[in-house]
Amino acid sequence: MSLALPSQLLLQQDLIEQTLLINPPQDDLPHHAPKTWTVACLSFAVSHNYQQQGFALADICSPPNKTFAHVIIYMSKAKARLGLMLDYARDCLQEDGEIWVVGENKGGIKSLAKQLKGDFDKADKMTSGKHSAIVCASGPQDKKPFDINSYYSDQQNELDIPLQALPGVFSQEKLDKGTAVLLKNLPRKVKGRVLDFGCGAGIIGSYISQHREVEEVELIDDDILAVKSAQKNIEDNKVAYSEAFLSNGFEKIEDRYHWIVSNPPFHQGVKTDYNVTENFLKQAKEHLKLSGKLLIVANEFLNYEVILRESFNGVKQIAKENGFKVLQCEGIKRKPK
Structure with missing residues (x-):
């Protein structure tokens, strides 16, 4: 460094x-x-x-x-x-x-x-x-x-989920297009233990908790103001079986999940840094159960499929609209012995 x-x-x-x-x-x-x-x-x-x-x-x-x-x-x-x-x-x-x-x-x-x-x-x-x-x-x-508490602002969304966020938290004022596409096309079979990676103010995890049959939803982010916002929204909205906490990537994750869902972050400081997302995509399989699935939304022009196929046998585009695509990945590839 x-x-x-x-x-x-x-x-x-x-x-x-x-x-x-x-x-x-x-x-x-x-x-x-x-x-x-x-x-x-x-x-x-x-x-x-x-x-x-x-x-x-x-x-x-x-x-x-x-x-x-x-x-x-x-x-x-x-x-x-x-x-x-x-x-x-x-x-x-x-x-x-x-x-x-x-x-x-x-x-x-x-x-x-x-x-x-x-x-x-x-x-x-x-x-x-x-x-x-x-x-x-x-x-x-x-x-x-x-x-x-004087710095929270209301986020506008059409999901009937009151949300507040601190300054600079991703999509602080209005639900971003990528997350909107992801939640609109969220598979009905999302259930079990779910991880919202790069949770921001917690809209993905909160929506899943309220609209799917889940055992538990954990929300993580490296951004301290994002996790503070997510914790407030979980508490204010009485979102059941959910917890938001700080983690540098998967560093604080000890368990495995049925689903990891994300609108992956890709910023470091002033610069755009796709290494953040690429590391996430490469490491995700290590934190999924054998039958677990990864669900992400990304800009159409980002060829994440190449990276994902190194870890998953099945990489499928399940939706494409407004310049974004939703990718569902399953069938974890085992490391050769």
Whole structure:
């Protein structure tokens, strides 16, 4: 693993030991940053990486219990998250403290100083390089206690399932076309133990729990705000036999399922990364019962069938509409002895 470009720029600066780091990427920064830093991650995998390196962790979903003279925020691909992260930073910033926002030029950092002028007494670009920049803000206005519950928004869907999601969670405001195609063509025979992989706010798992005869539905995601949203929706909608929890891929999965259902994720930071989905497709069979089935939805142009046929004897397209296809896979190929 190497250093992301914004991390390279950050490490060129004079760094303060008592710092809160928010939303760092999956890179080698833990090996270079001061171990006195506290880290608040939005990714379970990244959080685990920092914890293994001995960093103290802060929970981005809970009110801050400590103040800092310095806060560093990494820009998110989901720009809607910046407001939440800035509010969290403001609440734990000491008087006369500074907030640095670091990000790639193509990720929106260029216009950020201008956007922050109304929220801070001072907001200016501090430095740039490595195709990245750092914006420094101080003197926050309208400082208020951080409450994660104030950031939920209602998702519009026609499935008669009230759903709420935190900023940047996949299809936060409206049910995405791919998931809509998947649920419209969900086989009636989906039953038993079901895993919703990359669950987002939990719409797939919630729908299956309410419309199919299942023993149990587990929902997993690496995104901390996604799992928080899914947990809230399971509780609010009284969805039976369901649990949402954090997992880096299949890392926290110990059992096998009758069905794994997914609209697979494929983003890492600012970049699209199909390795995330390809790894999921290759590993899925290891977490299915012998008679288990994998059901996914994907863009028409993505040739996932080639990867899937390495693991399954039967790979069938059961639906195709609105630019998406639904693939059902069964007949797990055994490894040769």
